[in-house]
Amino acid sequence: MKREPANSEWLYADIQRSREILNNEDSQFARRVYLRALSAWYEITLSEIREETASLLIDKYELHGKLNLHEIMPLLDETAMLSGNGRLHLAPNRQPFISLVAYTLKTFARLIEYPNEVLSDTR
Known part of the structure; x- marks a missing residue:
């Protein structure tokens, strides 16, 4: 059975196709398509890293019994409000x-x- 490519793989391939189009036809439309493909790939890659980071924080809790919710909260798509x-x-x-x-x-x-x-922590 053929494995479906992950979103990041599919989007990376889209970047490559968009780059080829841009190299063949340097137009405003081609530039926009390329930038949209890059933005989508960055967004999904960040999302995957956020999910993995949250998972590692939960694993840390399961291994050591210490849960720091304040470390997980910034990684969530939604936050609880009253x-x-x-x-x-x-x-x-x-x-x-x-x-x-x-x-x-x-x-x-x-x-x-x-x-x-x-x-760096200095800006």
Whole structure:
């Protein structure tokens, strides 16, 4: 049985096709198609890293019995909010994109014990 390619594989192939089109025809449309393909690939790749990072944090809890919800919360697509009358509802987690990428990469690197510093803390 043939394996279906993962979303990131399919999107990476789309980037390659879009790049070929752009190389053959340098138009505004071709540039837009290429940038959209790149953006989609970056988004799905970040999503996959976020999911893996959250999974590693949960594994850490299962192994050591210590759960730090505050470490998992930024990785979620939605966050729990309380209304004025105390009802719980979910709202989109509106983390700034750059901050979310930095947090995800740094947390993932820490969890896999990556030996080098990932992103500097000085800006």
